[in-house]
Structures are given as structure tokens and as C-alpha cells.
Amino acid sequence: MIPIIDLKAQYASIEREIDEAIKRVLRSGHFILGPEVEALEKEVANLCGCKYGIGVASGTDALILAIKAVGIGPGDEVITTPFTFVATASSIVHCGAKPVFVDIDPLTFNINPDLIEKAITKKTKAIIPVHLYGQPAEMDKIMEIARAHNLIVIEDAAQAIGAKYKGRPVGQFGIAGCLSFFPTKSLGGYGDGGMVVTNDAELAERVGMLRIHGSKPRYYYHIIGANSRLDALQAAIIRAKLPYLAGWTVQRQMLANQYDKALSNVHLIKIPFRAPSCSHIFHQYTIRVTGGKRDPLKSFLADRGVASAVYYPMPLHLQSCFRELDYKQGDFPESEKASHEVISLPMFPELSEKELYLISNAVADFMRSVQ
Ligand SMILES: *Cc1c(COP(=O)(O)O)cnc(C)c1O
Numbered sequence: 463m464i465p466i467i468d469l470k471a472q473y474a475s476i477e478r479e480i481d482e483a484i485k486r487v488l489r490s491g492h493f494i495l496g497p498e499v500e501a502l503e504k505e506v507a508n509l510c511g512c513k514y515g516i517g518v519a520s521g522t523d524a525l526i527l528a529i530k531a532v533g534i535g536p537g538d539e540v541i542t543t544p545f546t547f548v549a550t551a552s553s554i555v556h557c558g559a560k561p562v563f564v565d566i567d568p569l570t571f572n573i574n575p576d577l578i579e580k581a582i583t584k585k586t587k588a589i590i591p592v593h594l595y596g597q598p599a600e601m602d603k604i605m606e607i608a609r610a611h612n613l614i615v616i617e618d619a620a621q622a623i624g625a626k627y628k629g630r631p632v633g634q635f636g637i638a639g640c641l642s643f644f645p646t647k648s649l650g651g652y653g654d655g656g657m658v659v660t661n662d663a664e665l666a667e668r669v670g671m672l673r674i675h676g677s678k679p680r681y682y683y684h685i686i687g688a689n690s691r692l693d694a695l696q697a698a699i700i701r702a703k704l705p706y707l708a709g710w711t712v713q714r715q716m717l718a719n720q721y722d723k724a725l726s727n728v729h730l731i732k733i734p735f736r737a738p739s740c741s742h743i744f745h746q747y748t749i750r751v752t753g754g755k756r757d758p759l760k761s762f763l764a765d766r767g768v769a770s771a772v773y774y775p776m777p778l779h780l781q782s783c784f785r786e787l788d789y790k791q792g793d794f795p796e797s798e799k800a801s802h803e804v805i806s807l808p809m810f811p812e813l814s815e816k817e818l819y820l821i822s823n824a825v826a827d828f829m830r831s832v833q
Contacts, residue, residue, distance in 0.1 A: 463767045463768070463769055464767060464768050464769060464808050464813075464817050464820070464821060465769050465808060465810075466769045466770065466771050466806065466807075466808050466809070466810075467646050467808070467809070467810045468810050468812055468813070469645060469646070469650075471810070471812040472810070472811070472812060475812065476702065476703065476706065479702040480699060480702050480703075482702070483698035483699055483701065483702040484695060484698065484699065486498075486698060487694045487695050487698045490694070492694055493693055493694050493695065494691050494693050494694065495517070495674075495691050495692065495693075495694070496694050497694075498694040498697040498698045498701065499517045499691075499692050499693075499694060499697040501697070501701060502515070502517060502657075502692075502697040502700055502701050502704075503515035503516065503517050503657065505701065505704055506623075506641065506657055506659065506700075506704075507659050509623070509624060509631065509704075509707075510619075510623070510624075510631050510632070510633035510634055510639055510641075510659040511630055511631050511633070511634040512633060512634050512639065512659040512660055512661050513660070513661045513663070513666075514659065514660050514661070514662075514663065514665075514666035515657050515658070515659045516657060516658045516659075516660075516666055516669040516670050516673060517655070517656075517657050517673075517691070517692030517697060518655075518656045518657060518658065518669070518673050518690045518691070518692055519654055519655065519656065519673075519689075519690040519691060519692065520642065520644070520654040520655065520656045520690075521549065521620040521640060521641060521642025521643070521644060521647075521656040522549040522552070522553055522642075522656070523656055523673070523688065523690040524620075524640035524641060524642070524656035524657055524658045525549060525550065525553035525590070525616070525618060525640045526553040526556050526557060526688075526690075527658060527669045527672045527673060527688065527690060528616050528638040528640055528658045528660075528665075528669060529553060529554060529556075529557045529559070529588070529590075529616065530557050530668075530672055531638075531658075531665050531668035531669045531672055532587075532588065532614050532616070532637060532638075532665065534554075534557055534559050534587050534588055534614070535557055535558045535559060536558035536559065537559075537585060538558075538559040538560070538585055538586075538587040538588075539559065539560045539561075539562045539583060539585040539586045539587065540554045540559050540560070540561055540562065540586070540587060540588045540589070540590055541561075541562050541563075541564055541573075541578060541581050541582070541586060541588070541589045541590070541613075542554065542561055542562075542563065542564070542573065542589070542590040542591070542592070542618075543563065543564060543565075543566055543572065543573040543591070543592055543594075543797070544563040544565070544566075544777040544778040544779040544789075544794050544797045545566045545571060545594070545774065545777050545778075545794075545796075545797040545800055545801070546592040546594060546618065546774070546778065547592075547620070547773075547774065548778060548781070548783070549620075550590060550592055550618050550778075551563075551778050551784065552783070554590070555784075559587070560585075560787070561778075561784070561787065562581050562583075562586070563581075563778065563779050563787075563789065563793070563794060563797075564577045564578050564580075564581045564794075565577055565794040565795065565796045565797055566794075566796050566797050566800065567600075567796070568796045568799070568800065569735040569737070570594075570597055570599070570600075570735055570737050571594045571595065571597075571748070571800055571804070572591065572592065572593065572594050572597065572598075572599040572600065573589075573591050573592070573599055573604070574796070575599075575600045575603035575604050575607065576603075578604070578607050579607060579611075582607075582611055582613075586611070586613060587613065587614060588613055588614040588615065588616060589604060589607070589608055589613055589614075589615050589616075589636075590615075590616050590617070590618055591604050591615070591617060591618065591636075592617075592618040592620075592621070593617065593618070593619050593621060593622030593625055593632050594621060595621060595734070595742075595744070595745055595746040595747075595748050595773070595806075596621050596622045596625050596648065596742055596743035596744050596745030596746065597622070597625065597734075597736075597737060597740055597742040597743075598622060598625050598626070598627035598632050598737070598740045598741075598742075599617075599627075600737070601617075601627045601628075601632075601635040602627075602628070604635075605635060605636075608636075614636070614637055615635065615636030615637060616636050616637060616638050616639075616640065617632055617633055617635060617636045617638070617639040617640065618640050619632045619633045619639045619640060619641055619659075620640060620641060620642035620644075620647065620656075621642075621647065621648075621745040621746070622648075622743060622745065623641055623647070623648055623649050623707070623743070624648070624649075624707060624708070624711055624743055625740070625741055625742065625743040626740065626741040627739065627740055628739045628740075629739075633659045634659070634661060637660060637662055637665060638658050638659065638660040638662070638665055638669075639658070639659045639660070640656065640657075640658055641656055641657045641658075641659065642655075642656050643655035643656060643657070643692075643696060643700055644656075647745070648707070648710070648711065648714075648743060648745050649700060649703060649704065649707050650700075650703075651695075651696035651697075651699050651700050652695075652696070652699050653693075653695070653696050654696075655692050655693075655696040655697075655700065656692070657692070668685075671684060671685060671687060672685065672687040672688060672690070673687065673688065673689075673690040673691055674687060674689070674690075674691060675687040675688070675689065709811070710811040711743050711744075713811035714743065714744040714745075714747075714809060714810070714811055715741075715742070715743070715744055717744070717747070717809060717811075717813055717818060718734070718742070718744040718747050718809070720815065720818055720822075721733070721747055721749075721807065721818065721821075721822060722734070724818070724819065724822035724823075724826070725749060725822055725825060725826070728825060728826045728829050729829045729830065729832075729833050730751060730752045730753045730755055730829050730832070731749055731750070731751060731752075731825065731829060732749060732750040732752065733749055734747065734748060734749065744809060745809075746771075746773060746806040746809060747806060747807050747808075747809040748773065748804050748805065748806045748807075749804070749805060749806075749807065749825075750800070750803040750804060751803055751804075751805055751829075752803060753832070754802075755828075755829070755832055756772075756802060756803055756804070756805055758828070758832070759805065759825065759828050759829070760772070760805060762824070762828040763821075763824055763825070763828075766820075766824040768807075768808065768820070768821050768824055769808060770805050770806060770807055770808070771805070771806045772801075772804060772805055772806070773804065773806055774801060775801055776801055777794060777797035777798055777800075777801050779793055779794055779797070780798070807821055807825070808821060
């Protein structure tokens with residue numbers, strides 16, 4: 463079976479560095495926050511073009527703590543996309559605020575800036591764009607709307623570390639960027655982890671307090687916080703991987719180009735759209751399958767020994783956990799359509815050209831058979 467991502471192959475390629483990093487932490491006797499986490503915070507902030515990085519327990523917590531830190535809470539509305547991982551919207555609810563969804567651009571799968579203004583009310587406090595699959599959202603338009611309406615922007619950059627919009631890495635456009643180090647993310651640890659990156663000193667301080675019970679200094683509490691610290695083992699593992707990230711990204715981009723070539727003329731398949739002035743890091747290589755053939759293609763690929771995944775099979779406005787928001791089928795037609803048409807193919811730096819051709823041939827064979 464060709465997996466969708468192969469973390470065992472990745473470990474095999476950097477085993478010595480990882481093992482050394484783990485030993486370094488075990489020998490240090492320092493396991494929560496501390497010098498490894500501080501070093502990672504500097505390195506990742508730098509990578510994102512930000513002054514500060516605050517390591518937290520997960521990407522979800524990065525979102526929750528960033529939303530809390532800017533003072534969003536009950537009575538506030540936050541605009542985001544319904545075509546994303548659940549945590550983008552559930553983090554808003556965790557803070558007591560209300561997610562307000564805006565449909566996606568069918569080409570990029572990212573929030574459609576042209577539809578944002580219609581969703582703004584007196585209660586709107588923020589916009590959370592998501593750089594889905596590793597391709598930046600339209601930040602110029604989003605920031606312009608935010609400025610005009612005095613709204614905060616928090617970027618969900620969990621899938622897009624290092625992706626650039628007009629030459630600048632994501633995470634630095636809004637007041638904060640939220641990253642995830644979940645193992646399958648482009649820069650993943652061997653457990654949960656996340657980070658808030660920002661250029662705002664005050665926000666950095668507040669997130670830093672919130673992640674450790676709202677304390678500063680220890681045992682003096684100013685705000686009600688959480689226990690959401692990054693641990694030194696994860697930080698050391700991620701630091702060991704960091705020097706490889708740029709090369710891995712280039713490798714994924716080269717594979718995406720090859721997929722594009724192999725699939726561009728295949729019946730009923732739409733290859734990923736590349737937004738102008740963006741670098742897409744291809745955290746996922748996601749195609750559209752029209753004509754109702756997505757699910758049959760998925761089973762066909764499984765029979766041929768090719769794993770695939772659907773991110774995401776149901777948009778958030780139709781999920782029962784958000785039923786109180788009172789959305790219904792038809793509210794966000796592009797998100798609904800995408801949830802029936804998208805499929806992500808195996809994408810990881812160690813994927814061989816031979817495997818890629820096997821996968822794209824399988825896709826082409828199936829689509830020919832249904833023509
Ligand atoms: C993975 C992900 C998150 C959450 O990150 P965790 O580290 O798993 O908590 C949030 N938003 C998006 C878009 C993600 O892909």
C-alpha cells in the first residue's frame with residue numbers, strides 16, 4: 463500500500479539526528495518549556511517573519527489562546543471558512559464567541575474575500591482565514607477588509623508553515639499566526655504541539671501567560687489560563703527536523719508539478735489551482751473529481767494499493783456540533799460541492815517518481831473506465 467504520508471520513511475532518513483535530540487533532552491532533565499522550547503520559538507518565529515513564537519500544546523490551543531489573548535469572548539462574532547478542520551471553528555466556540563461562516567473560493571478552497579463584507583455585523587471582531595492544503599489565502603484583500611472594519615485577523619497556518627504570499631511567509635499578516643506540529647503536518651513532532659507566532663509584544667506576553675495558568679511570575683495569576691505548554695522532547699525533535707523543512711517543501715512542490723503533468727488532461731479531474739503570487743507548499747495534493755466519481759475513485763485506488771484521503775467530507779456548517787449556529791444545507795454551496803469532490807493523493811517528500819506514476823496511472827485508468 464502506498465500511504466498518504468510515510469513518517470517511518472522520514473524517521474529512517476534522519477534517525478541519527480532525532481535520536482541525538484531525544485537523548486539531549488533526556489540527559490538535560492528539563493522536560494517542559496525551557497531552553498529547547500525557547501530555541502524552537504526563535505527559530506520558527508524567524509521562519510515566519512515574526513519576532514515572537516510561543517510554543518503551546520497543540521495547533522488547536524494555539525488558536526484558542528490567540529483568540530483569548532486578543533480579548534474575544536461571549537457576544538463576539540468571528541468570521542471563518544466552513545471548509546476546514548474542525549478546530550478552526552471549535553476554538554472560537556471554546557472562547558465563548560460565535561463562528562460566522564463565509565463560503566470558499568472554488569479555485570483555491572480558501573475563504574472568498576468577496577463574500578466577507580456581507581457577513582460583517584456590529585458584533586464581528588475578527589476574521590480567521592485558513593491557508594488550506596498549504597496555499598495562502600488572499601491576504602491583501604482580507605487585510606484591507608479588516609482595516610476598513612477595524613477587525614482583528616488571526617491566521618490559521620496549521621497546514622502552511624513556510625508558504626509565502628507575495629514573497630512573505632504566512633503567519634505574519636494578521637496579528638497572530640497559529641501553527642500545528644501534529645505529526646502529519648509539514649513540520650511535525652512525535653506528539654502534539656503548536657505555536658503562536660506574532661510581531662505584537664503585548665499579544666506574545668498574553669499568550670505566554672495563558673499557556674501557563676495565566677501566571678507571571680510563577681504563582682501570581684492575572685488571568686484564568688490553561689495548561690498548554692510545549693514539551694522539550696517535541697521541541698528538540700522539531701528542531702532536528704527544521705533544517706530539512708525547506709528541502710522537503712521543494713520535494714513536495716516537485717512532486718506536485720509531476721502530478722499536475724500526469725493528471726492535467728484526465729477526464730473529470732481538476733488539478734490544484736495555483737493562486738498568483740503565492741507559493742503553495744503542498745501540505746496536501748488535492749484534486750477535484752467531478753461527475754460524482756470521487757468515492758468510486760477512492761475505492762478503486764484502495765484496490766490498487768493507493769491510500770487517499772478526503773479533507774473534508776462534511777463542511778462545518780452541517781456538522782451537528784455546530785447545530786446551534788442554525789445553518790442548513792445550501793448555505794455554502796461551494797464548500798458543500800468541494801466536500802463531495804475533493805480527494806488528496808499521497809504526498810510526502812520520500813514518495814518516489816515510480817510510485818507517483820503508479821498513482822497517477824491508477825487515477826487515469828479509472829477515469830478512462832467511467833468516460
Ligand atoms: C491540524 C489543524 C489544526 C489543529 O492542529 P492540532 O495540532 O491538531 O490541534 C487547526 N487548523 C487546521 C486547518 C489544521 O489543519
